[in-house]
Amino acid sequence: MMILIVLLVLLILLSSPESLLGGDPADCRESCGGLNIPYPFGITDGCFREGFRLSCTNISSVRNLYLESDTKHTMPITNISLLTGEVHILHPILSECYDQDRRTASSPFSVNISDTIYTFSDTSNWFTAVGCDTQGYINGTVNNIGSMTPFTVGCISTCYQSESVVDGVCSGIGCCQSRLPKGIKYFEVGFNSYYNHTRVMNFNPCSYVFLVQQDWYKFTPIDISDEFYNEYSDGVPAVLNFSIGTESCNEATRYKSEYACVSRNSDCSNVSSGSGYICSCLPGYEGNPYLKNGCQDIDECKRLGEYPCWEYLHQHPWIIHMHMSTGDQREQPNCISVFACSPKKQVSRRCCCQRRSRGHFRSPATNWKLHFVIPKNERKEEEKAQRDVLPPKQRPVA
Numbered sequence: 001m002m003i004l005i006v007l008l009v010l011l012i013l014l015s016s017p018e019s020l021l022g023g024d025p026a027d028c029r030e031s032c033g034g035l036n037i038p039y040p041f042g043i044t045d046g047c048f049r050e051g052f053r054l055s056c057t058n059i060s061s062v063r064n065l066y067l068e069s070d071t072k073h074t075m076p077i078t079n080i081s082l083l084t085g086e087v088h089i090l091h092p093i094l095s096e097c098y099d100q101d102r103r104t105a106s107s108p109f110s111v112n113i114s115d116t117i118y119t120f121s122d123t124s125n126w127f128t129a130v131g132c133d134t135q136g137y138i139n140g141t142v143n144n145i146g147s148m149t150p151f152t153v154g155c156i157s158t159c160y161q162s163e164s165v166v167d168g169v170c171s172g173i174g175c176c177q178s179r180l181p182k183g184i185k186y187f188e189v190g191f192n193s194y195y196n197h198t199r200v201m202n203f204n205p206c207s208y209v210f211l212v213q214q215d216w217y218k219f220t221p222i223d224i225s226d227e228f229y230n231e232y233s234d235g236v237p238a239v240l241n242f243s244i245g246t247e248s249c250n251e252a253t254r255y256k257s258e259y260a261c262v263s264r265n266s267d268c269s270n271v272s273s274g275s276g277y278i279c280s281c282l283p284g285y286e287g288n289p290y291l292k293n294g295c296q297d298i299d300e301c302k303r304l305g306e307y308p309c310w311e312y313l314h315q316h317p318w319i320i321h322m323h324m325s326t327g328d329q330r331e332q333p334n335c336i337s338v339f340a341c342s343p344k345k346q347v348s349r350r351c352c353c354q355r356r357s358r359g360h361f362r363s364p365a366t367n368w369k370l371h372f373v374i375p376k377n378e379r380k381e382e383e384k385a386q387r388d389v390l391p392p393k394q395r396p397v398a
Contacts, residue, residue: 025049025291032056033063038082040244040260040290049260049290051117052242069116074109078237082288085242085271085278087118088213090235094189097206097226098197110188117242119143119274120184124214124239126177128170130223131207132159132200133193136176138209140187143274148185153178162203165221174204175219180211182273213237243276252277263288265295 028047030037033056042048043056043065053068054077064076067087079088096105113119129136137154155176159165165174189209197205204224216237222228244260245252249268252259261268261279266289268277281287281295288294300306 032065035065035077035079037065038080038288041080049244067113067116067118069113075111075235075238082290083280086121086124087240087242089238089240091211091238092235093208093210093229093232094191095206095208095229096191096193098193098201099205100201103196105191108188108190110186112186113240114141114148114185117244117276118240120180120187120211121239121241122180122182122184122273125180125211126214126217127153127155127180127209128175128177128212128217129155129157129207129209130175130219130228131157131197132174132204132224133195133197134158134207135192135194136189136207136209137192138180138187138189138211141185142181143183143185151181153180159204159224160200162221162224165224167220168218170219174221174224210236211238213239241271241273243271243274243278245277246275247277249277261289262292263290263295264293265297
């Protein structure tokens with residue numbers, strides 16, 4: 001009887017998702033609607049960190065990824081960036097339209113992410129209103145050092161003829177925008193119209209309000225027509241920030257069992273809005289800092305197109321570079337050469353001289369500080385190479 005009980009317990013444990021995954025989130029390979037889901041996010045038990053669960057749902061025969069709190073499925077996720085600590089979504093556009101007899105408006109819209117890891121980004125989003133008889137506003141609360149503080153943001157957009165709006169300009173004539181406060185956790189949006197569009201109805205029967213990702217939306221004169229809503233019926237891009245817990249990096253590192261930056265080559269950064277922290281790979285590494293061994297070394301010499309300073313070094317192997325930059329070494333003062341090496345010496349996979357020379361430099365990929373010595377009989381050759389190649393200000397001091 002005891003043997004049967006033990007076997008039953010083992011069977012239950014082995015059938016759990018955590019056991020199937022071997023207890024290692026790195027074994028998870030999740031996606032939804034063609035979008036890969038990186039840990040700490042996930043949709044299956046054992047494949048996400050607490051608070052990072054998402055839902056994959058069929059809407060009109062299309063599989064979309066949503067926040068677990070988005071039970072009405074109004075804001076589908078389009079991308080997750082661990083590097084920037086962002087979740088990109090589609091934010092719905094609200095409309096309010098008039099004709100001679102009646103007013104029609106979208107259903108009231110509000111978002112509540114108060115008990116989640118997310119906030120609406122104040123640096124990546126604009127509150128935007130479009131129309132010629134339009135006052136748009138957004139009311140809500142922000143996370144202000146642990147307490148919820150109310151806020152109101154809005155803008156006014158007017159115009160009296162369609163010819164007065166300017167393509168690409170959203171400064172109050174046909175279109176207006178306002179910045180958002182930090183740490184938005186809850187909000188609702190709405191409209192006001194001074195004259196119910198009666199003075200502009202022949203060319204602008206509707207008002208629109210929405211949150212939109214900075215630099216994505218460019219206002220055009222056709223946007224004040226009633227076709228604008230149909231063009232963006234799926235919503236417009238907006239950005240959420242996510243964070244781990246409510247502790248700062250200094251506080252989180254005291255509790256190793258809960259600390260999220262588990263990769264050996266990872267680092268911690270406090271979030272600028274709200275509370276908590278995010279993880280990133282150290283310079284010279286890439287991957288997932290939330291997984292053990294998730295941050296892997298970048299071989300710059302195999303990706304010269306992405307690392308043009310390394311490309312210059314690859315073409316001139318007797319030069320060692322101190323800092324990385326974009327562009328050609330001779331044109332970018334931040335791309336500094338500190339010592340010259342003989343062209344006969346071999347170049348390692350990090351494009352640095354393997355043989356020892358005199359002096360030191362700091363590797364741009366790993367931030368290691370390396371020391372080396374130049375034999376006296378080679379020094380004249382090295383100094384001549386430096387004078388021929390380097391601008392005067394970049395020649396190292398002997």
